[in-house]
Amino acid sequence: MTAAWRVFYICYFAGWLIFAHLPVAQAEEFDLEKVLKENPEIRLAIEQKIIDDQSLKNVLTMFQQGRYGEAVPLVEEVLEKSEKVFGPEHAFTATTQDFLATLYVKLGKYDQAEPLQKQALEVRRKLLGPDHPQTVTSIDNLAKLYFARGAYDKALPLFQQTLQFAEKALGPEHFQTAITLNYLAMVYDRTGSYDQALPLCQRALKINEKVLGPEHPAVALNLGLLANLHREMGAYDKALPLCQRALTITEKAKGPNHPDTATIIDNLALLHKSMGNYK
Numbered sequence: 001m002t003a004a005w006r007v008f009y010i011c012y013f014a015g016w017l018i019f020a021h022l023p024v025a026q027a028e029e030f031d032l033e034k035v036l037k038e039n040p041e042i043r044l045a046i047e048q049k050i051i052d053d054q055s056l057k058n059v060l061t062m063f064q065q066g067r068y069g070e071a072v073p074l075v076e077e078v079l080e081k082s083e084k085v086f087g088p089e090h091a092f093t094a095t096t097q098d099f100l101a102t103l104y105v106k107l108g109k110y111d112q113a114e115p116l117q118k119q120a121l122e123v124r125r126k127l128l129g130p131d132h133p134q135t136v137t138s139i140d141n142l143a144k145l146y147f148a149r150g151a152y153d154k155a156l157p158l159f160q161q162t163l164q165f166a167e168k169a170l171g172p173e174h175f176q177t178a179i180t181l182n183y184l185a186m187v188y189d190r191t192g193s194y195d196q197a198l199p200l201c202q203r204a205l206k207i208n209e210k211v212l213g214p215e216h217p218a219v220a221l222n223l224g225l226l227a228n229l230h231r232e233m234g235a236y237d238k239a240l241p242l243c244q245r246a247l248t249i250t251e252k253a254k255g256p257n258h259p260d261t262a263t264i265i266d267n268l269a270l271l272h273k274s275m276g277n278y279k
Contacts, residue, residue: 041092050081050092066259068106075100091134094123098138101145110149117142136165144183152187159184175218178207182225189225194233201226217260220249224264227271236275243268 036043045051055074062071079100082093097120104113121138128135143158163180170176181204188197205222212218223246230239247264254260 041090041095045078045082045086045092048085050085051078063103066254068103072100072103072107075103088119089123089126091123091127094120094127094138095134097123098134098141102141105141105145105148108148110145113145117145131165133169136162140180147183147187147190150190152191156184156187159187173207173211175208175211178204178211178218178222181207182222185225185229189229189232194229198226198229198233201229215249215252217250217253220246220253220260220264223249224267228267231271231274236271239271240275243271 036046042056046053046056055078059071059074062068062074075096079093079096082090082096086093097116101113101116101120104110104116117138121135121142124132124135124138139158140162143155143162146152146155146158159180163177163184166174166177166180181200185197185200185204188194188200201222205219205226208216208218208222223242227239227242227246230236230242243264247261247268250258250261250264
C-alpha cells in the first residue's frame with residue numbers, strides 16, 4: 001500500500017481526512033503534519049486562512065465524540081470561505097461538502113445532505129477520476145445517505161461498488177472491507193434477506209477481530225449487527241451474549257453518554273422485549 005493510501009485509510013476526518021467511518025478508537029494517532037504532507041489542498045486551505053490546524057483538530061474531536069450539532073456551524077463557515085476563495089469545483093471545497101453532508105446525515109437532515117454529497121462526488125470524479133480514494137469515499141458516503149433514507153435499492157449497488165474497490169485495493173481482510181461488508185449486510189437485513197446478510201456480517205466480524213483486536217469499537221458494531229440479525233431470525237440465545245459484549249466494549253471505548261452506546265442499550269432492551277423479559 002502506498003503512503004497516500006495508508007494516510008487515507010488510517011486517518012478519518014470525513015471530507016478533510018477521508019476514511020469511511022472508523023469508530024473513535026483509531027489504529028494510529030492523528031498526525032497532522034503527515035496529513036498535510038499527503039493532502040496539499042488542506043495545507044493550502046490553512047495557508048489561505050480558510051481553516052487553522054486547531055480548528056481542524058477541534059472539529060475532528062467533536063465528530064469523534066458524537067457532537068455533530070456543534071460541528072455543523074463550524075464546517076458551514078469553512079465551506080462558505082472555501083467556495084469564496086477557491087470556488088465550487090476545488091478539491092478542498094468538495095471534501096468540505098463531503099464532511100458537512102456526513103454531519104447532516106448524522107443529524108437526520110437528509111434533504112440538506114444529498115445535494116452536497118452529489119456535488120462533492122461530481123467534483124471529485126472530474127478532478128481526481130473515478131477510482132481515486134476520495135471519489136470512492138464520496139460514493140460510499142452517498143450510499144450511506146441512501147441507506148439512512150431507506151432507499152435501499154439505490155444504496156445496494158453503490159455499496160457493492162465500494163466493496164469491489166476495497167477488496168481490490170486493500171485486500172479481503174482489511175478493516176475497510178469489513179466496514180463495507182457490514183453496510184451490505186444491513187441493506188440485506190432491512191430488506192428481509194437475512195440469509196444473505198448473515199455470512200457478510202460474520203465475515204466482517206472475523207476480519208475486525210483479527211485486524212483490530214477483540215475490544216475495538218468496530219468489533220462492537222459487528223457484534224451489535226450480528227445480534228440484531230439473530231434476534232430477527234428468532235435465535236435469541238445467540239443474540240443476547242453478542243449484544244451484551246457489544247455494550248461492554250462500546251461503554252469502555254466511547255463512554256456511557258455516546259450516541260453509539262445509547263443505540264446498543266436500546267437494542268438490548270428490544271432484545272429483552274422480544275424474549276418476553278419486561279423487567
